[in-house]
Structure formats: C-alpha cells, structure tokens
Amino acid sequence: MAKFVLAGRADCPYYAKAELLADCLQKNLPDFQIHKITQHPDNWEKWLQEICEKNGWKHKRSPIIWRELLDRGGKGLLLGGFNDFLEHAQHYYNVTSDMMTAEMRQIAVENLQTHIDVEQEEEELKSLIDPLHIWINRAAGHICYHLIPLLANGEIFGMETEVSLHLLDRSDYKEVLRGVVMEAEDLAFPLLRSVSLHTELDGAFLQADVIILLDDILQETIPTLEDCIQQVMAQCKVYGPLIDKNARSNVKIVVMGKTFSNLKTLMLMMNAPSINPQNIVTLALLECEAKAMLARKLNMHSAGIKNLIVWGNVSGSSFVDLSKTELYRYDSAIWGPPSFFRPLLDVLFDREWMRSEFLASLGSLSCWGLHCLGMAPAHVIATVLRYWYQDSPPEEIVSVGVISKGQFRLPEEIVFFMPVRFQNGSWEVLTELEISEKNQEYLQILACDLIREKQVALGEIDELYPRRKAPFLTMEEEEEVVESTSKVEINITSSGQVHFEETRAEEAEGLPDDLTELKSPEEENVEEPADVTEVSSYHEVSLSNLE
Known part of the structure; x- marks a missing residue:
C-alpha cells in the first residue's frame, strides 16, 4: 500500500485541485491512501521550510506531495509539487483532472474558512483541558488578596473556563505567599485548577494567558522622580523580555499602580516587541x-x-x-x-x-x-x-x-x-x-x-x-x-x-x-x-x- 501526504496552504487553488484528485484516487484504488495537511497562509512558509530542512528536501512551492514508502521503514520520498503529482497520477493510475480555475478558487476560499473554523474549535476544546494561566506580580499585597476570588469564581472568564493562578513576589514574602496559596485552596472554587507561588524570575510568566502587574517599585530612599523613572525602566527591561519569551503570544497584560503606570505600560510594550500593544493596558481608580x-x-x-x-x-x-x-x-x-x-x-x-x-x-x-x-x-x-x-x-x-x-x-x-x-x-x-x-x-x-x-x-x-x-x-x-x-x-x-x-x-x-x-x-x-x-x-x- 502506498501512503501519500498532501500538504499546502489552506487558500491555495492548486491544493484544492490536488486534494480532489487525491480523494478520487483513494476512493477508487484499494492500495492508495492520502493524508492531508493544511496550514494557514500566514504559517505556511515557516512550516514548509522546517519540513524541508528536517527531511533534507529542496524548498518547494505550494503545494507539496510526498510518498511514504512502507518498505523503507516509513522514510518519506518527495514527489514534488502539483505538476509532479498530476504526472504521477496520470502515469501510474491514468487519472487526470479537468477542474477549471474559477472552481479551484472557490474551493480554496471554502477550504480556508473550514481551516479557520477547525482551528477555533480545537482552541475551544483545548481551553477546556488546559486552564487559563493567570500571573500576578506583587502577589503578597492587599490587592491580590481581594482579586483571587474574583478571578476564580467564573464571572470574568466564563463558567466553563478553569484557571491556574501563579503568584509572584520577592523571596522576602515567601511565607506570606504560602498563606495566600493555602487560603485560596481553602476556597474550593470548582474552576480554580491550581494555585502556585513563585519567587524566582527565571520561569516567570510561563504560558501566561493573563498577566496582572501591580506596583512593586520598592526602595527605602528614592531621592528624585528621575531616579524612580529609571527604576521603572530597569524593571521593564527585566519583565519585558521574560514576557516576550515565556508568555503566550496573545497574552493580555493589565498594569495597575500609582508609580508612573502610563510610562511603565509604554516601556513594557517597547521591551516585549512580539506582544501586540493592543494587549497591554493600564488602569486607575x-x-x-x-x-x-x-x-x-x-x-x-x-x-x-x-x-x-x-x-x-x-x-x-x-x-x-x-x-x-x-x-x-x-x-x-x-x-x-x-x-x-x-x-x-x-x-x-x-x-x-x-x-x-x-x-x-x-x-x-x-x-x-x-x-x-x-x-x-x-x-x-x-x-x-x-x-x-x-x-x-x-x-x-x-x-x-x-x-x-x-x-x-x-x-x-x-x-x-x-x-x-x-x-x-x-x-x-x-x-x-x-x-x-x-x-x-x-x-x-x-x-x-x-x-x-x-x-x-x-x-x-x-x-x-x-x-x-x-x-x-x-x-x-x-x-x-x-x-x-x-x-x-x-x-x-x-x-x-x-x-x-x-x-x-x-x-x-x-x-x-x-x-x-x-x-x-x-x-x-x-x-x-x-x-x-x-x-x-x-x-x-x-x-x-x-x-
């Protein structure tokens, strides 16, 4: 049995034509099996380059087809692009396609919409399994203490979304954090999957969906406003790259405080360039x-x-x-x-x-x-x-x-x-x-x-x-x-x-x-x-x- 893999951009008309031709072959030939892979247009080039580098293939244009030979231990054999597949189908199976360009384009539009719908459904299903990860810095303060029940009762993110809370603060407040974690667990909210404390920055904001940054510019003596601004800048130079590296790309960030909160928000945007600035806001009382x-x-x-x-x-x-x-x-x-x-x-x-x-x-x-x-x-x-x-x-x-x-x-x-x-x-x-x-x-x-x-x-x-x-x-x-x-x-x-x-x-x-x-x-x-x-x-x- 020959197993073929057909990969292409979800909006590619040529992929639509190759897909229908492969469906016809799989339906009529007992020894023909096809596996389809579609990628969103924005992700196609990156995905294709990774596949070709992994298998040692020359970079091909969309779409690509390769044949997995079972008698070679499953090693992939690249057949090439769309024309190569047409020639292969005609030479070995005497099958051709007379699909017109307009029909190809119409099917490509439908394929793209189907691909987007499937991705959204997968994200929704994943959210039911994977909880929403919420990180709060300066979590030993009063604000976090009052915020935890509001985040975990289901009114903010929905009654079907579980949350995992990650409380971040300085090591000086580790014992306070332990008490907050224990009290949060005692609440026994059905949607509160877990509560954890963190005092090290290395793993801060890992897989974060929501980040709440509270005021934590603390120093015994700050002689001038300029010195305070430099501390805000230094903090953002630490937090920004961590968020950029560890948080999810669609993370939502809320800045709350009284110490240059507008400036802090701007500096976070500058130091976390991969995060959409639309996803970073600051609030006030x-x-x-x-x-x-x-x-x-x-x-x-x-x-x-x-x-x-x-x-x-x-x-x-x-x-x-x-x-x-x-x-x-x-x-x-x-x-x-x-x-x-x-x-x-x-x-x-x-x-x-x-x-x-x-x-x-x-x-x-x-x-x-x-x-x-x-x-x-x-x-x-x-x-x-x-x-x-x-x-x-x-x-x-x-x-x-x-x-x-x-x-x-x-x-x-x-x-x-x-x-x-x-x-x-x-x-x-x-x-x-x-x-x-x-x-x-x-x-x-x-x-x-x-x-x-x-x-x-x-x-x-x-x-x-x-x-x-x-x-x-x-x-x-x-x-x-x-x-x-x-x-x-x-x-x-x-x-x-x-x-x-x-x-x-x-x-x-x-x-x-x-x-x-x-x-x-x-x-x-x-x-x-x-x-x-x-x-x-x-x-x-x-x-x-x-x-």
Whole structure:
C-alpha cells in the first residue's frame, strides 16, 4: 500500500485541485491512501521550510506531495509539487483532472474558512483541558488578596473556563505567599485548577494567558522622580523580555499602580516587541473615586453613574470629563424605564462644589496607596478583564490607558487614558466622541507630561520638570503653559518617607476657561510592609466642562 501526504496552504487553488484528485484516487484504488495537511497562509512558509530542512528536501512551492514508502521503514520520498503529482497520477493510475480555475478558487476560499473554523474549535476544546494561566506580580499585597476570588469564581472568564493562578513576589514574602496559596485552596472554587507561588524570575510568566502587574517599585530612599523613572525602566527591561519569551503570544497584560503606570505600560510594550500593544493596558481608580463622590453628593447609587471619562496621565496630570456623564435611576421628579437617563450637568448645579471640594477630594484620594486595602483596585481589574473577555455593556464608556495612534490629535507612541469600548476580545477608542477645542488644547498639554517621562526613561533628557514645554503650541502659548504648570520638589525625611512640595504660578490665560487646576497634597506618607517605602509621582487633577 502506498501512503501519500498532501500538504499546502489552506487558500491555495492548486491544493484544492490536488486534494480532489487525491480523494478520487483513494476512493477508487484499494492500495492508495492520502493524508492531508493544511496550514494557514500566514504559517505556511515557516512550516514548509522546517519540513524541508528536517527531511533534507529542496524548498518547494505550494503545494507539496510526498510518498511514504512502507518498505523503507516509513522514510518519506518527495514527489514534488502539483505538476509532479498530476504526472504521477496520470502515469501510474491514468487519472487526470479537468477542474477549471474559477472552481479551484472557490474551493480554496471554502477550504480556508473550514481551516479557520477547525482551528477555533480545537482552541475551544483545548481551553477546556488546559486552564487559563493567570500571573500576578506583587502577589503578597492587599490587592491580590481581594482579586483571587474574583478571578476564580467564573464571572470574568466564563463558567466553563478553569484557571491556574501563579503568584509572584520577592523571596522576602515567601511565607506570606504560602498563606495566600493555602487560603485560596481553602476556597474550593470548582474552576480554580491550581494555585502556585513563585519567587524566582527565571520561569516567570510561563504560558501566561493573563498577566496582572501591580506596583512593586520598592526602595527605602528614592531621592528624585528621575531616579524612580529609571527604576521603572530597569524593571521593564527585566519583565519585558521574560514576557516576550515565556508568555503566550496573545497574552493580555493589565498594569495597575500609582508609580508612573502610563510610562511603565509604554516601556513594557517597547521591551516585549512580539506582544501586540493592543494587549497591554493600564488602569486607575480615579474614575471609580469620582463616581463615588458624585453619588454621595446626589444621594444615589454610584452604579447608576455612567460615561464619566478620565483623560491623561493618572500618575501625573489628568482631568475628569463630565460632559458625557449620564445618571440612571436617579431619584427625582422625572422617572422612566431602566434605559432612561439624565445628563449629570443638567442635574448637578453646584459648580462651586465641583470646582473646590470635588477636586480637592479627588486629589487626596488619588494617592490611594495611603488608605487603600485593595478592594477597589481589585474590582477595577476584575471589571475591565470581564469586559475584555465578555464585552463591555452597550453604549458604556470605560477609561483605560492605551497606546496612542494619533486619536484626538494626540502624539503617537505614548500611553494615554482615553475612552474605549470592549468588543469581541479587543478594545477600540471612541474617536467619534466630540470634544471642545479648549479640551483638545488641554489634552495636548497633558501629553507633554508623558512625553517628558518617556524622554527621561530613554535618557534623552535628564530632568523631568525643569520646565514644561508644549511642542504643539506657539512660543507665546508655551510660555503661558510653563507659567501655569506646577514644579515639584521631592525631599526624603530621615525616616525614609517621601515629602512632596508643589508651587504653582497664577493661572495663565492660555489655559481653557472651564478647567480648574488642583494642587497635589502637600505631604504623602506612604506605608509599606517591612519598613519599605514606595514612591508615587505627584498627581494633579483637573475638571472640564463646567460651563
């Protein structure tokens, strides 16, 4: 019996013709057996080269056919390409094919779609056998403790997807990790396949489907913001190649923290070049904090506040956009069905409160490491992951730090918080949203922070805030921006705690009228376990659309 192997691109018309001819021979000849191999067009050349090198064959064009001779111990004998196979079939079996080109192409299209469908089915079946591997760094912290039940209860990835959790932290916290692992196992979640602890970086992020990177820039004394940026850069130079090497190609990465999170996300993209930048995002608490404050002011549930937008750099300068914010189930004289909403700015008339108390409270809350025990950040991470895997609710806007591709006329290749919507396992920036010229101007000013952070990280400049330049404005406008922005100095106390001091010039006329600036808290004492202090960059919050 002769066994033939037919291999080709799934979309190749010649493969379609050879395939049908081989089917005819196998059906009518008892000693003829055919085995088919199709490859996606994107993978064909690489696969073909590997096969030819392995068997010592000359590289052939698509498709190829080889004959496996049983009397030679199964060694392959290459017959060649499509024409060689036609000649072989006609010479030995007196069989020819008169298929027309149009029919060949039509069958090739059907073959490609079938190949894609089969691959998707195999991935789904594999997911039922192989659990989703989730890696969390700084896993001994409070956030991870609250995050584990949310990841394992089935609400994020689906009730049929098992998960394996990999907890990564420094060796100093090994005993803490052991306790977390034991407690997670005690939960006995049906979908939690395994929980493991890791303190070595060599095998970090192996086979990772999801990576959650929490703040772990820890040092007893950090004299300047520039030094902190260099530590972020050094960390990304370690994590990036590990992710590139060990994680799966479609891994989803979430960065959460208060220490240059936008910059950290960008540096990870640069140091893990094989990972799609669309799969790396950064998150912040500012949106949830703002909703909670508005809910308390309006005496309503914060879940009824939708489409509040955060723009900019959540570790530096950002502003809260209330122009699209909607209120659902608001207790007032006007009632409607669940889909009925009222614009926030039509209900909340206390603009003075918004310009003063609202902004001041957001500024103090933005240093969430001072008071946060991890419940709120864990909820934010879980919510965004659920949207990523199961789509965000229709018409709902989510603020996420993503790579800029020039949306809203922003500079490219920076990570900027923008409004997005999750759909079909991906996200898209809502570029159809209209923003005023004043806000557009302010977006570009906010981008200057991120540009300077990137320049410091790459060694292009030495100081982060000697003066802020706005490369998108005229020289006169630049001077106004420089006068209106803050200069930050950082001092380290004898106990190793960080003290921030900020001075501000009077507002320049070049800034938008409807934007109210807020200074950072004058002092931030950051408490960390094991007498370690974590530094966060200064935070500035602004408010837009109060006209």
